Amino acid sequence: MVQKPSGKEEEYFAREAYEKQRRIHEERHKALAEEEKKRLRELHFMRCPKCGMExxxxxxxxxxxxxxxxxxxxxxxxxxxxxxxxxxxxxxxxxxxxxxx
Known part of the structure; x- marks a missing residue:
């Protein structure tokens, strides 16, 4: 017979699953943010913030x-x-x- 996890165990596993998903999402977001930052830097490097010229x-x-x-x-x-x-x-x-x- 398989024993059903207690409420504390269920809470623990749910928290662990959430943290794992949060870390995956955070790493993916960080990678995208770095790519976007690099793209914007290349686009705006040595350009006037007021008019966009060199x-x-x-x-x-x-x-x-x-x-x-x-x-x-x-x-x-x-x-x-x-x-x-x-x-x-x-x-x-x-x-x-x-x-x-």
Missing amino acids: LVEIDYRTIKVDKCTECAGVWLDAGELEEVSTLEKAGFERLLSVFRK
Whole structure:
């Protein structure tokens, strides 16, 4: 005679089955998210977030500033704003003069 599992055993097995399915779904979602992230990076790399045109990278001391070839927007990567803020006033004015027409 086969013994029927108790309520606690049923709960345990149901929880285990749920966790297994959740992990499978999470791994599948993570793989899709990585693929989408890669596709978007390739699509938007060095493109202006405002107008979508090409960005040109300009080196100024240790700062790499990205400037749009169309709308003249200026973009900084992570940490570069902090570097700009450490420039002396004369250095900051020289940096700005690079972008004035």
